[in-house]
Amino acid sequence: MIREASLQLSEAVQQKSMNSYLNESVRDIKPSGIRRFFDLVSTRKDVITLGVGEPDFVTPWHVREAAVMSLERGKTQYTSNAGLIELREAISNYLYSNFDVGYEPDKEILVTVGGSEAIDLALRALISPGDEILIPEPCYISYSPITVLSGGVSVGIETYAKDNFKLTADSLLKAITPKSKVLILCYPSNPTGGIMTYEDWEPIAKIVEEKDLIVISDEIYAELTYGTKHVSFATLPGMKDRTILVSGFAKAFAMTGWRLGYACGHPDFISAMLKIHQYTVMCAPSMSQYAALEALTNGLEEKDKMIDSYNQRRRLVVKGFREIGLECHEPQGAFYAFPSIASTGLTSEEFAARLLEEAGVAAVPGNVFGLGGEGHLRCSYATSVSALTEAIDRIGNFVNKLKQS
Amino acid sequence: MTGLSEFQLKVLALLQEDARTKPELIATMLDVPVTEVNEAIAAMEKDHVIVKYATIVNWSKLHDEQVTALIEVQITPERGRGFDRIAEMIYLHPEVKSLYLMSGAYDLQVEIEGNSLKEVASFVSNKLSTIEAVLSTKTYFILKKYKQDGIIFAEYESDHRMSVSP
Numbered sequence: 001m002i003r004e005a006s007l008q009l010s011e012a013v014q015q016k017s018m019n020s021y022l023n024e025s026v027r028d029i030k031p032s033g034i035r036r037f038f039d040l041v042s043t044r045k046d047v048i049t050l051g052v053g054e055p056d057f058v059t060p061w062h063v064r065e066a067a068v069m070s071l072e073r074g075k076t077q078y079t080s081n082a083g084l085i086e087l088r089e090a091i092s093n094y095l096y097s098n099f100d101v102g103y104e105p106d107k108e109i110l111v112t113v114g115g116s117e118a119i120d121l122a123l124r125a126l127i128s129p130g131d132e133i134l135i136p137e138p139c140y141i142s143y144s145p146i147t148v149l150s151g152g153v154s155v156g157i158e159t160y161a162k163d164n165f166k167l168t169a170d171s172l173l174k175a176i177t178p179k180s181k182v183l184i185l186c187y188p189s190n191p192t193g194g195i196m197t198y199e200d201w202e203p204i205a206k207i208v209e210e211k212d213l214i215v216i217s218d219e220i221y222a223e224l225t226y227g228t229k230h231v232s233f234a235t236l237p238g239m240k241d242r243t244i245l246v247s248g249f250a251k252a253f254a255m256t257g258w259r260l261g262y263a264c265g266h267p268d269f270i271s272a273m274l275k276i277h278q279y280t281v282m283c284a285p286s287m288s289q290y291a292a293l294e295a296l297t298n299g300l301e302e303k304d305k306m307i308d309s310y311n312q313r314r315r316l317v318v319k320g321f322r323e324i325g326l327e328c329h330e331p332q333g334a335f336y337a338f339p340s341i342a343s344t345g346l347t348s349e350e351f352a353a354r355l356l357e358e359a360g361v362a363a364v365p366g367n368v369f370g371l372g373g374e375g376h377l378r379c380s381y382a383t384s385v386s387a388l389t390e391a392i393d394r395i396g397n398f399v400n401k402l403k404q405s
Numbered sequence: 406m407t408g409l410s411e412f413q414l415k416v417l418a419l420l421q422e423d424a425r426t427k428p429e430l431i432a433t434m435l436d437v438p439v440t441e442v443n444e445a446i447a448a449m450e451k452d453h454v455i456v457k458y459a460t461i462v463n464w465s466k467l468h469d470e471q472v473t474a475l476i477e478v479q480i481t482p483e484r485g486r487g488f489d490r491i492a493e494m495i496y497l498h499p500e501v502k503s504l505y506l507m508s509g510a511y512d513l514q515v516e517i518e519g520n521s522l523k524e525v526a527s528f529v530s531n532k533l534s535t536i537e538a539v540l541s542t543k544t545y546f547i548l549k550k551y552k553q554d555g556i557i558f559a560e561y562e563s564d565h566r567m568s569v570s571p
Contacts, residue, residue: 032571034569034570034571037569038567038568038569038570041568041569042568047568049568049569051568051569051570052566052567052568052569052570053570053571054566054570056564056566058563140571141571142571190571308415312415312419312434312435313434315433315434315435315436316430316433316434319433362568362569364569385419385422385423385426385430385434386423389430
């Protein structure tokens, strides 16, 4: 009886909207478009999905084993706030030997809960109310919401397929105002697969210097480039002090669920971020840190095999889209193709919804990634060759049907 | 034996994953003209690097009574010919699915398939044990196959990812 009464009471409370109690910024943030699309896909069975933003490899066995061994040995305590010093040393060596950037393990590197936390910390540490944050789009979905949550104003900069979705000096200059403070870069790009070469970076670095900007460079896909090596923005002359480099283990080492990333930069930036980090999460999970240490120590060979395999599948999907008649720029990084579906006359959302409904293929509509995403579809090729071949067939039939109707 | 080129190894890896992968698809994935793929495959077939394009069957799905056994065989090697001639006498039998020369406590491992326990027993007593060089045999029947040639037979969901993620 009593239980029933209290149930009824709580139902009544639930019916009353509690939204007025929420923080205004949080209330006004729209739920992620990806989430909405996920809910739609979940209602369907027998769907081939190109919507997955994570590797289709399982974390290499010896890396998993390192985590298990850390548990068996009882290494289950907090680590230092900035992360295990051995891990920071390994990160420092890895970045130096692979990307030519040198960071001091003891004061320039911070181990975080995924690259996501590093981005959050960097933005919170830098933004004062009203600061404008420049974000080339289409881009990963979290930059703008985190900017807003930190009290900043997000300013999108559209990039275009005709430029292979590179950031150009012209469009950057146009977006800069006296309030501009931070430029967020994500190359290789999720969702476009676009990359920036040294020559592409040079004019951008010049502007960053002239306009006194700070750069948050999200280089989580740095290992996944095809035919050309990733150039870290921090390697450009004068840029190291102005750049907070963010990366992690998820994409290169197939370790998404471990939630382990890192930020590197000027000691003043890192110690400010460390303050927030120590009061919010204390430290990244210890078992993940031991696994990451193993990945950097003995996992580089597997990484290269995975990259080779992505490259093979990349060629398959790009050729597939072009044969269907969908324009597709050459994605040179990450594991996404971003074909244009504008020729079908449908919007991204219409195309994606009908593709799911009529052809049983899930891919993420480009508009959820911001400016310049409309008219495109993000297709992850981190899935099996047989699934990709079948998906391309189905998309081809669907597009043909659209053209005939 | 001549070594394979890196390119041939890549072709081989794709075919090993799925023997039905078309040469055109392999050519696209490896970014070469299809003629190069065809040539590589032809060369490997000729050299018996690629021996056969077979199908891995999960016979347990058919509820048939087929029996598989592994037999450890100890033999006396022959002067000048070692184990090879005796191995040949064994592997020529069609019931023999595989035959390996082993290091360790015994010499040959024979895998045989039959339609019943009786059939396997009769192979061992009538055909295998009667070979003069065979000193002893130990027969082990396989009760259940969990994995064969890298393929897991049990119902097993290998992709744990969410269908859409950022």
